Amino acid sequence: MKSYKQFLVEASGKNLHMEHLEDEVLNGGVNGTRGAINFLRSLRDMLAGNNREAVNVTVKWDGAPAICAGIHPNGKFFVDYKSMRRPCFTQSDIDEHFVGSPLHPKMSALLEHLPKLKIPGNIFQGDVLWTTNKEKKIQTIDNEKSITFTPNTITYAVPLNTELAKQIIAAEVGIVFHTTYRTAGQEDLTDLKAEFGADINQWSSHKDVWAVNADFTDLSGTATFTESDTTKVTKMLSELGKDFNKVNGRFLDNISKDNIIRTHIKTFMNTKVREGEFVDNYKKSAKDCVKWIENKMQKEVGKLKSERGRQRKQMTVDGYMKTLNGSMDQIEIIFRLMSLINNIKLFIVEKLEEVKGITKTFIRTPYGYKVTKPEGFVAIDTFDNQKGLKLVNRMEFSRINFTAEKDWDQ
Secondary structure, eight states: OOOOOEEEOOOOOOOOOOEEGGGHHHHHHHHHHHHHHHHHHHHHHHHTTOOOSOOEEOOOOOOSSEEEEEEOTTSOEEEEETTOSSOBSSHHHHHHHSTTSTHHHHHHHHHHHGGGGOOOSSEEEEEEEESSGGGEEEEEETTEEEEEEOSSSEEEEEETTSHHHHHHHHOSEEEEEEEEEOOTTOSSSTTOOEEEOOOOTTSOOBTTEEEEESOOEEOTTTSOOOHHHHHHHHHHHHHHHHHHTTSOHHHHHHHHHOHHHHHHHHHHHHHHHHTTOOSOSHHHHHHHHHHHHHHHHHHHHHHOOSHHHHHHHHHHHHHHHHHHHTTHHHHHHHHHHHHHHHHHHHHHHHHHTTSOOSSEEEEEETTEEEEOOOSOEEEEETTEEEEEEEEOOIIIIIHHHHHSOOSOOO
């Protein structure tokens, strides 16, 4: 088994989207599943104190929007949305590229204040926490007066009688950086590769900008497995390994290579998350998923205008359904693998959530504020620092996030 150095960081060429750990079964087939299992084994070893390598932990900040800032290969400072399609060097650029967009005032404030950090060299990606004082409020939550901000779904609260609160109140903008793009030898922004982590220690500080990176504490001695925890996870991993040996590798790899079926299965899973369910009942979920895919494809057939087009499409659908219905046992195993990976992940996430963050976290409800856990974590292997996998409780946070109103996706 490959040995992993594990880091847990907030962050993923451009860092636009990051996958859940259990989705690697679908994304990477046999190799993706094996990689997910090795991640879980390494995380178990780390929490059991058997990993000799240094590790860091970060909470995944629930900021929005995700932006990039730094020194363009042309030598000029710029800001942009995370896709880096419209780099803005001046306020006129922002007026041109973001006119009428809710991003306009945020980009304008970031371009005004981020240069005060004197960011050297590379480009960095981060999540915006606030860009106006109106986005910060002094509130009493749980009988404690705090400075709060709600960039996306989660409300962050810092007690007023702290030095951190003073810094946040004074800052015009707040941002957490988590990804680095190295620009040495690059002529433009097209071929940049994301690296996890952002070393901001050499940057200047300024009262107008509250900037942090995602690393905030050492894991050692903070969140560790007991002997019974380790035994439980080891037993779950053993069960996962046995099921992995039952899967037909060729069938699983074919699923991972078929963009249509892979996307349909992942969409089906997301619909179950929205409904407050997951795939723990793997036999029922497999049958429901195949039926859901058939209904989805039949609707696509019905939308075609020509009879010849409908016939061709129907032949394709019939071929897919013959394969899926004839391989129900393998689809059940795939759902079983994803369910087991998710359950082990959740057990580990619960331990990681014991790490105390620099702020308290809440969710706004019609009845006031409710204490919530952080959004989650991300695990990466430093031998392959261009890929990150989410460690998120999809039932607790992702379902809420699905229904949250967002202005930032473009």
